[in-house]
Amino acid sequence: MATVPETSTPRKPKAFYATLHGLSGVITRPAAAVLFLEPESGAVVTLTVADAPHLVVLGEVASSTAQLVQDMAVGRAQVVCGREQEVR
Numbered sequence: 001m002a003t004v005p006e007t008s009t010p011r012k013p014k015a016f017y018a019t020l021h022g023l024s025g026v027i028t029r030p031a032a033a034v035l036f037l038e039p040e041s042g043a044v045v046t047l048t049v050a051d052a053p054h055l056v057v058l059g060e061v062a063s064s065t066a067q068l069v070q071d072m073a074v075g076r077a078q079v080v081c082g083r084e085q086e087v088r
Helices: 049-054 061-074 076-082
Strands: 015-020 023-028 035-038 043-046 055-060
Touching: 015 035, 015 061, 049 055, 055 061
Parallel strands: none
Antiparallel strands: 015 023, 015 055, 023 035, 035 043
């Protein structure tokens, strides 16, 4: 019987919409540090433990974008009004 070496599949970094100190942006962890990207100014902030009380994570970018595309394809008002409102 042959032994197969273990391989790890690389994880895709996820991005989340967030606010930090009242600024809207996106947080992601492309490497060891968690980054906050603010698109208006182009600022990139490395988050620390001290930033945690000022950070509000709103939702995953990928799932929000998928919903937006679906809404636009069918007709936004029809989909939004018919979507089931539940908290997971």
